[in-house]
Amino acid sequence: MVSSIDSSVGTERKVVTELPGPKSRALHERRQAAVSAGLTTGFPIYIERAHGAILQDVDGNQILDLGSGIAVVSIGHAVPELIDAVSTQVAAFTHTCFMVTPYQGYVEVCEELNALTPGTHAKTSALFNSGSEAVENAVKIARLATGRQAIVVFDHAYHGRTNLTMALTAKNMPYKDRFGPFAPEIYRVPMSYPFLDGRTGAEAAALAIQEIETQVGAHNVAALLIEPVQGEGGFVVPAEGFLPALSQWTTKHGVVFIADEIQSGFCRTGDWFAVNHEGVIPDIVTTAKGLAGGMPLAGVTGRAELMNAVHEGGLGGTYGGNPVATAAALATIKTMRERNLLQRARELGDVITASLRALQEDVAIIGDVRGRGAMIAMELVMPGTKLPNAAAAKAIVQYCNQQGVIALSCGTAGNVIRLLPPLVITDEQLADGLGVLADATRAAS
Numbered sequence: 001m002v003s004s005i006d007s008s009v010g011t012e013r014k015v016v017t018e019l020p021g022p023k024s025r026a027l028h029e030r031r032q033a034a035v036s037a038g039l040t041t042g043f044p045i046y047i048e049r050a051h052g053a054i055l056q057d058v059d060g061n062q063i064l065d066l067g068s069g070i071a072v073v074s075i076g077h078a079v080p081e082l083i084d085a086v087s088t089q090v091a092a093f094t095h096t097c098f099m100v101t102p103y104q105g106y107v108e109v110c111e112e113l114n115a116l117t118p119g120t121h122a123k124t125s126a127l128f129n130s131g132s133e134a135v136e137n138a139v140k141i142a143r144l145a146t147g148r149q150a151i152v153v154f155d156h157a158y159h160g161r162t163n164l165t166m167a168l169t170a171k172n173m174p175y176k177d178r179f180g181p182f183a184p185e186i187y188r189v190p191m192s193y194p195f196l197d198g199r200t201g202a203e204a205a206a207l208a209i210q211e212i213e214t215q216v217g218a219h220n221v222a223a224l225l226i227e228p229v230q231g232e233g234g235f236v237v238p239a240e241g242f243l244p245a246l247s248q249w250t251t252k253h254g255v256v257f258i259a260d261e262i263q264s265g266f267c268r269t270g271d272w273f274a275v276n277h278e279g280v281i282p283d284i285v286t287t288a289k290g291l292a293g294g295m296p297l298a299g300v301t302g303r304a305e306l307m308n309a310v311h312e313g314g315l316g317g318t319y320g321g322n323p324v325a326t327a328a329a330l331a332t333i334k335t336m337r338e339r340n341l342l343q344r345a346r347e348l349g350d351v352i353t354a355s356l357r358a359l360q361e362d363v364a365i366i367g368d369v370r371g372r373g374a375m376i377a378m379e380l381v382m383p384g385t386k387l388p389n390a391a392a393a394k395a396i397v398q399y400c401n402q403q404g405v406i407a408l409s410c411g412t413a414g415n416v417i418r419l420l421p422p423l424v425i426t427d428e429q430l431a432d433g434l435g436v437l438a439d440a441t442r443a444a445s
């Protein structure tokens, strides 16, 4: 149908004005009068169109996107299959509310989620609008199904910005500060963070479990909620064995294991889900970000006996599983399969990791290079220590931006640079972006 992609967007990074350019600056003036100051933007260039891994701004600059809008457009910008699916659906109907009159796309996305998430047990799903909303609903379901209240979360965790998910999120600034009071019955325990704690997965799990058992009591715990690779918290990959040990403990004590795969899921780590790398089978999986190629959609998928324990009408929302968003998700999943983006994510990860490790030999501020698949980060430190170097991260992001590259920082201490390129980025584009990142890192050290 519509599948004309905008061929006016080039395939190369090209900076033609100062950044931000004059048109972006003018829009920024207007924005400051119109948009709440509570929303800030890392790089205020205003985007007009995009294709693949390139964003084109209103001043005609072509920007290389190494962030995918925070792990969302994994299949790339302006994918023809997605444009077709969304356009066709918009013309057919845009909304009925699934709780009023249903439609096929919602059912099909749930079928895909049930099939793709780990484990062959019977599963059902429910769809929502945002990652935070999915996490909230996973917690609601776990509490109802277990009749227990306590939720265990981890240091450095990020689960969202709504009231319940603020409580689940670890970092105060900017997410929580003065926004309380927060929801009760949330307990935080230590995360496995190999670079900083030096513990094996078994040791780190034993420590977390000991804290849960002494401070909460296993029989009070409804759910253990964890990001299998932490996102905003710094791309922390727990030591091998940590997730399996926690999973075994939850099974033994009737605790619901919720994997928050909102950032790590859907090809990002080189598998459909990050838990697959260690064969962990969660009871509930939350998904969003990469799921629908940029349309707002989130999922909660879990064991049928948990998901179906909820009373009739207990779950829902006006827009959840919107037909346009579900059409986008089906096109996204199809694209991931057809373009073998699992494999591509692993290849990208190998290239990025090799490049950052080589850089680490040259500069004293890279303490650690870590991640899985196309979810790779470097942790910046004060030379000769493991102390966080947030100033370097900031300088690197700014340098990259000035060169027309979007790079994102993360980490509880703000000292981690994370790479989340669209999985369709070309080898040439990636090499170009890594070159700029290397220059930025050398300049900052």
Ligand SMILES: *Cc1c(COP(=O)(O)O)cnc(C)c1O
Pocket: 129, 130, 131, 132, 133, 135, 158, 159, 160, 161, 227, 231, 232, 260, 261, 262, 263, 264, 288, 289
């Ligand atoms: C982004 C994110 C969320 C929140 O998703 P929103 O759509 O921003 O509400 C929750 N968990 C993780 C792991 C995330 O990365």
